[in-house]
Amino acid sequence: xxxxxxxxxxxxxxxxxxxxxxxxxxxxxxxxxxxxxxxxxxxxxxxxxxxxxxxxxxxxxxxxxxxxxxxxxxxxxxxxxxxxxxxxxxxxxxxxxxxxxxxxxxxxxxxxxxxxxxxxxxxxxx
Numbered sequence: 001x002x003x004x005x006x007x008x009x010x011x012x013x014x015x016x017x018x019x020x021x022x023x024x025x026x027x028x029x030x031x032x033x034x035x036x037x038x039x040x041x042x043x044x045x046x047x048x049x050x051x052x053x054x055x056x057x058x059x060x061x062x063x064x065x066x067x068x069x070x071x072x073x074x075x076x077x078x079x080x081x082x083x084x085x086x087x088x089x090x091x092x093x094x095x096x097x098x099x100x101x102x103x104x105x106x107x108x109x110x111x112x113x114x115x116x117x118x119x120x121x122x123x124x125x126x
Contacts, residue, residue: 030089030093031116031119034087034093034116035121037087037090038114039123041058041059041082041083041087042059042061042112042123042125044058045058045060045062045063046059059078059079059082060078061110061125064110065104065108065110065125065126066108067108072099072100072101073099075099075101075110076097076098079099080097090116093116093117095114095115095116095117096114096115097113097114098112098113099111099112100113107126109124111124111125112124112125
């Protein structure tokens with residue numbers, strides 16, 4: 001596992017991302033690196049990355065939004081399992097996660113609220 005005091009990674013932000021910068025190739029802020037990893041993990045459907053095993057990379061958010069039988073704790077458990085496997089440095093920093101589902105007209109709406117080292121990071125899926 002990487003030392004969180006000396007952590008660098010390539011930036012993976014795309015041109016239309018709100019935090020995209022043309023002058024930045026390397027991200028050296030641990031919270032920003034973790035947010036990038038969370039974005040990738042949450043926006044990827046499970047097992048859609050080639051070469052991964054049956055419990056591979058991805059969180060299945062889209063699947064959960066079209067279902068009506070999953071409790072918030074089940075979804076949270078799946079996301080936490082993915083974090084434990086793919087972003088283990090997040091456990092050494094510490095975080096909390098709240099998952100809230102709202103009933104939508106066509107599909108449900110999901111709000112994820114992370115608190116990581118005092119930073120509040122929210123994701124909204126609809």
